[in-house]
Amino acid sequence: MFIEVEALEKTFTIRKRAGLLRREKREVRAVDGISFGIGKGEMVGYIGPNGAGKSTTIKMLTGILTPSGGRLRVAGIDPSRDRTRLAHRIGVVFGQRTTLWWDLPLRDSYALVHRMYRIPDTRFAENLARCVDLLDLGELLDVPVRQLSLGQRMRGDIAAALLHDPDVLYLDEPTIGLDVVSKAKVREFLRELNATRGTTVLLTTHDLTDIEQLCSRVMVIDHGRLMYDGGLAGLHEAGESERSLVVDLARETAPIEVPGARFVRAEGPRQWLALPASASAAPVVAAVAAAYPLVDLSVREPDIESVIAKMYGGTGGTPRAAGESVR
Ligand SMILES: Nc1ncnc2c1ncn2[C@@H]1O[C@H](COP(=O)(O)OP(=O)(O)OP(=O)(O)O)[C@@H](O)[C@H]1O
Numbered sequence: 001m002f003i004e005v006e007a008l009e010k011t012f013t014i015r016k017r018a019g020l021l022r023r024e025k026r027e028v029r030a031v032d033g034i035s036f037g038i039g040k041g042e043m044v045g046y047i048g049p050n051g052a053g054k055s056t057t058i059k060m061l062t063g064i065l066t067p068s069g070g071r072l073r074v075a076g077i078d079p080s081r082d083r084t085r086l087a088h089r090i091g092v093v094f095g096q097r098t099t100l101w102w103d104l105p106l107r108d109s110y111a112l113v114h115r116m117y118r119i120p121d122t123r124f125a126e127n128l129a130r131c132v133d134l135l136d137l138g139e140l141l142d143v144p145v146r147q148l149s150l151g152q153r154m155r156g157d158i159a160a161a162l163l164h165d166p167d168v169l170y171l172d173e174p175t176i177g178l179d180v181v182s183k184a185k186v187r188e189f190l191r192e193l194n195a196t197r198g199t200t201v202l203l204t205t206h207d208l209t210d211i212e213q214l215c216s217r218v219m220v221i222d223h224g225r226l227m228y229d230g231g232l233a234g235l236h237e238a239g240e241s242e243r244s245l246v247v248d249l250a251r252e253t254a255p256i257e258v259p260g261a262r263f264v265r266a267e268g269p270r271q272w273l274a275l276p277a278s279a280s281a282a283p284v285v286a287a288v289a290a291a292y293p294l295v296d297l298s299v300r301e302p303d304i305e306s307v308i309a310k311m312y313g314g315t316g317g318t319p320r321a322a323g324e325s326v327r
């Protein structure tokens, strides 16, 4: 496995003021015993509600934070022990803050990255040209970072993270605040990067379309624990998601009763039924057609958003108190 995580833990100690003189210590188990492995070239989504522990995990994977317990290897390297060596193998994009130099034009930031990572000149030139082309950065190279829009800055950040040919790219909310067109561009770029370079990608996002379009595997984390690790299809099963069947009848009837489906509601001659997403709709459709004056019918697939919401709900996973949120 390219990334190995075993029983990983991170506990923060927060000192809270409790009254005038007293200070209380409180522990937050941000990551509470997580294990997973990621193979080379995989593209994995890492999702969960606010405060679940996603960013904390990523910070440990980059060596920014030292784990409180467990074992961690990225490309065979222990991130917190050998952060500098690891830096040559990984690229990181934090959507919430830039790694670029605020007052410098993009071009100069990239020149600094060139020197910091000692990237061979031809390699650097090739990678830069490729990023500029695919991320549409041509017009922006001479603009100081502080003058860039959020979407432009994000594309600039993604390029900066890739100039040294990292084997793995961590993206912590790379599409936050981007418009639809910019999001599509970023996704397209990541797909291309993964396909042509075999770059391993770990992607944290609250935009589930990112996951649906990019990741065949998704890990769901809540309260520092891994709740699900598997394919998107399996996530629907785990979340007990349901497809809905919209049935148009020739006239109003009593609520439809057929095996394998549940009546949800009716509006005149139109009725809504629900059936498990994992089951086939065919027998239900046949049963409705046989017993009711069926005119038209359509099936609506469950959206991943409601599935996740259900999962969070099922585990009692509410976002933590806002006062505890420290990024
Ligand atoms: N430096 C820190 N000191 C104290 N507590 C922290 C620190 N960093 C994170 N936490 C706490 O750890 C928990 C997990 O935070 P984390 O940033 O990993 O969540 P997240 O899943 O990335 O959430 P979001 O979706 O809001 O970005 C939260 O309760 C947070 O308040």
Ligand SMILES: [Mg+2]
Pocket (backbone or CB within 6 Å): 054, 055, 056, 172
């Ligand atoms: Mg976060």
